[in-house]
Amino acid sequence: MTIFTMPSLGSDMEEGTLVEWLVAKGDRVSRGDIVAVVETEKGAIEIEIFDEGEIKEFLISPGVTVPVGAPMAEILRSGDEESAVSDASTKELPSRTEPTAPASQTTAWTPPAASSTRPRISPAARRLASQRGIDIATLKGSGPQATIVADDIPVTSVGPETKRGGLDLGDMRKAIAAAMARSKREIPHYYLQHTIDVTEANVWLEETNTGRSPSARLLAAVLYIKAVSNALSKYTEFNGHYVRDEFEASQGIHIGFAVSLRGGGLVAPGIHDTPNLTVDELMEKLKDMVARARRGRLRSSEFSDPTITVSSLGERGVESLFGVIYPPQVALVGFGKVLERPAVIEGEILIRSELTITLSADHRVSDGHRGALFLTEIEKQLQQPSQL
Amino acid sequence: MDADDLRIIVCEEILNIAPEAELDGLDPQEDLRDALDLDSMDMLNIITALHERLGVDIPEANAGEFVTLRGAVEFLKSELA
Numbered sequence: 506m507t508i509f510t511m512p513s514l515g516s517d518m519e520e521g522t523l524v525e526w527l528v529a530k531g532d533r534v535s536r537g538d539i540v541a542v543v544e545t546e547k548g549a550i551e552i553e554i555f556d557e558g559e560i561k562e563f564l565i566s567p568g569v570t571v572p573v574g575a576p577m578a579e580i581l582r583s584g585d586e587e588s589a590v591s592d593a594s595t596k597e598l599p600s601r602t603e604p605t606a607p608a609s610q611t612t613a614w615t616p617p618a619a620s621s622t623r624p625r626i627s628p629a630a631r632r633l634a635s636q637r638g639i640d641i642a643t644l645k646g647s648g649p650q651a652t653i654v655a656d657d658i659p660v661t662s663v664g665p666e667t668k669r670g671g672l673d674l675g676d677m678r679k680a681i682a683a684a685m686a687r688s689k690r691e692i693p694h695y696y697l698q699h700t701i702d703v704t705e706a707n708v709w710l711e712e713t714n715t716g717r718s719p720s721a722r723l724l725a726a727v728l729y730i731k732a733v734s735n736a737l738s739k740y741t742e743f744n745g746h747y748v749r750d751e752f753e754a755s756q757g758i759h760i761g762f763a764v765s766l767r768g769g770g771l772v773a774p775g776i777h778d779t780p781n782l783t784v785d786e787l788m789e790k791l792k793d794m795v796a797r798a799r800r801g802r803l804r805s806s807e808f809s810d811p812t813i814t815v816s817s818l819g820e821r822g823v824e825s826l827f828g829v830i831y832p833p834q835v836a837l838v839g840f841g842k843v844l845e846r847p848a849v850i851e852g853e854i855l856i857r858s859e860l861t862i863t864l865s866a867d868h869r870v871s872d873g874h875r876g877a878l879f880l881t882e883i884e885k886q887l888q889q890p891s892q893l
Numbered sequence: 894m895d896a897d898d899l900r901i902i903v904c905e906e907i908l909n910i911a912p913e914a915e916l917d918g919l920d921p922q923e924d925l926r927d928a929l930d931l932d933s934m935d936m937l938n939i940i941t942a943l944h945e946r947l948g949v950d951i952p953e954a955n956a957g958e959f960v961t962l963r964g965a966v967e968f969l970k971s972e973l974a
Binding site: 711714715717718719720722724725726765767768791792795796 | 911913914929930932933934937938940941944945951952953954956
């Protein structure tokens with residue numbers, strides 16, 4: 506038996522509210538399955554499980570707020586199964602193995618009242634209802650199995666201004682404030698800036714995208730993430746977490762990518778195991794992640810994973826950004842706006858595409874000299890875009 | 894399909910990507926990225942959606958025309974003509 510607890514989705518998270526269970530009692534779950542949706546200051550987050558087994562008991566119901574680490578459900582591990590064998594066989598074959606078991610036995614496996622009376626609702630409809638401040642319990646669904654769909658949500662003239670897509674921007678601002686204040690209080694930042702030539706990368710990107718259907722096209726951000734990822738394999742002191750007064754380099758490289766939310770707010774969910782993804786796979790992941798970030802539906806591992814953050818404010822028109830490190834990470838790499846500039850190459854003045862890359866790093870862990878080498882390695886990586 | 898139909902379709906796809914976008918009173922010549930706070934990912938998603946919905950080929954080289962509502966409508970109109 507093991508207990509599934511409220512996970513910590515970053516050092517600034519203290520509690521979470523269960524929105525819904527996505528599994529039922531008796532369901533088998535395995536590592537990585539999404540089992541619940543939890544509302545936090547960063548929006549509604551899909552919570553993954555890291556155990557394998559069977560859901561035995563729910564310990565909290567939707568709507569309940571509990572602190573990080575509080576028990577949420579009991580999981581019967583695969584190894585525990587012998588003790589539960591009668592339960593399991595009853596569930597699957599009630600009439601044969603246990604003839605005396607009443608048919609109602611199976612009803613014991615339905616979710617608790619709190620969730621069984623919860624209406625079925627599509628994610629889009631839930632978002633609209635939340636935007637418009639409508640209690641979904643008052644709605645009737647017109648979709649399959651009476652699922653509430655977007656069309657069922659009445660249009661209201663006034664809705665709560667700050668509530669959007671399951672995100673409370675006021676709460677999110679507080680979460681950002683807490684994390685950034687801690688960062689500036691605890692982390693002695695140093696900053697480096699370097700101007701690099703990205704003409705080759707741009708040309709490669711254009712050539713690659715030409716002839717591809719829009720859904721298969723790549724964005725420059727993918728090359729930036731990949732270049733940072735490759736450079737980190739050599740410069741490991743920028744990849745990891747500073748915990749309990751010491752730096753722990755991370756075995757894996759999981760790059761957090763800063764996603765700004767329209768109307769304010771920011772999240773930097775992580776792309777798991779970036780080095781093992783091709784640029785195409787990375788693009789797919791990034792697309793999916795940005796879409797979910799803006800809908801307010803990220804996964805728990807995307808918050809706990811990141812070992813460094815990449816921010817690309819460039820397309821919004823600034824030449825360079827000096828980021829604030831997201832604790833307990835120890836570095837942030839910023840990419841600025843691409844500008845066409847005259848450059849002197851072998852005695853000739855040519856028009857080249859340039860951008861600035863910046864590093865904010867934790868001086869407790871690394872020094873400017875290594876930081877400079879790290880930035881030049883990123884530069885080097887971007888000169889061979891086809892190798893990324 | 895005339896320009897008005899296309900304008901409605903483009904607006905619908907913008908709203909699918911950015912549900913909170915305020916399209917009333919949008920200047921058709923204004924850069925959508927500035928007016929609606931869209932980024933390159935949003936623009937790519939809008940172009941992908943229009944390509945799939947209308948079956949119109951939108952080469953990378955023409956993607957720049959989609960940064961304004963008028964540019965998008967005119968490109969689609971000439972391709973569908």
